[in-house]
Amino acid sequence: AQSVTQLGSHVSVSEGALVLLRCNYSSSVPPYLFWYVQYPNQGLQLLLKYTTGATLVKGINGFEAEFKKSETSFHLTKPSAHMSDAAEYFCAVSDQGTGNQFYFGTGTSLTVIP
Amino acid sequence: DAGVIQSPRHEVTEMGQEVTLRCKPISGHNSLFWYRQTMMRGLELLIYFNNNVPIDDSGMPEDRFSAKMPNASFSTLKIQPSEPRDSAVYFCASTRVGQPQHFGDGTRLSIL
Numbered sequence: 001a002q003s004v005t006q007l008g009s010h011v012s013v014s015e016g017a018l019v020l021l022r023c024n025y026s027s028s029v030p031p032y033l034f035w036y037v038q039y040p041n042q043g044l045q046l047l048l049k050y051t052t053g054a055t056l057v058k059g060i061n062g063f064e065a066e067f068k069k070s071e072t073s074f075h076l077t078k079p080s081a082h083m084s085d086a087a088e089y090f091c092a093v094s095d096q097g098t099g100n101q102f103y104f105g106t107g108t109s110l111t112v113i114p
Numbered sequence: 115d116a117g118v119i120q121s122p123r124h125e126v127t128e129m130g131q132e133v134t135l136r137c138k139p140i141s142g143h144n145s146l147f148w149y150r151q152t153m154m155r156g157l158e159l160l161i162y163f164n165n166n167v168p169i170d171d172s173g174m175p176e177d178r179f180s181a182k183m184p185n186a187s188f189s190t191l192k193i194q195p196s197e198p199r200d201s202a203v204y205f206c207a208s209t210r211v212g213q214p215q216h217f218g219d220g221t222r223l224s225i226l
Contacts, residue, residue, distance in 0.1 A: 034214050043205055043217035051212065090157065101170070102215050106156050
């Protein structure tokens with residue numbers, strides 16, 4: 001069975017500081033991993049994805065994530081936080097062999113302090 | 115490209131009324147998902163379809179909820195009768211093999 005754990009339901013960082021949002025997964029097969037962002041009153045937008053190949057993936061808005069199989073992790077980072085990064089972030093895992101179902105974490109709310 | 119289209123964007127209705135939410139997936143996507151999002155419970159998967167066939171409806175909270183996908187370009191989620199605790203944002207998402215899920219903008223439902 002697949003599952004996703006996001007450590008920290010709320011994260012606060014100062015503007016310009018490093019952003020680190022944690023995601024650990026469990027999967028019985030090689031996973032496809034995703035990060036989504038949700039701004040207030042909007043749907044979820046894809047930030048980045050890992051399917052195969054390079055384990056460090058870059059996404060939109062300066063975010064990147066690294067797939068670490070040994071740690072079953074897919075943490076999201078951004079070197080310098082911007083006020084516009086304040087949003088809810090969701091990590092998701094997909095088992096491509098069972099009909100495209102995605103398993104989402106509970107989300108992390110990011111606050112950026114000016 | 116047109117994304118996932120949901121309607122209505124907002125719905126306010128009285129308890130006991132029937133509510134129908136609609137979703138048009140992205141053309142070429144063969145999987146469709148209905149989610150519910152609340153502050154208390156977060157993002158919950160209600161049901162998903164592959165090739166118009168319901169695969170897993172274990173997330174549907176009660177028999178008051180039903181979902182259909184009569185063809186590849188349209189799905190509905192119906193609540194009958196509606197109750198105040200059904201108030202939430204309902205999202206539809208679609209995908210195909212090897213692709214991420216694409217979400218609609220959601221329907222904000224308020225049951226008075």
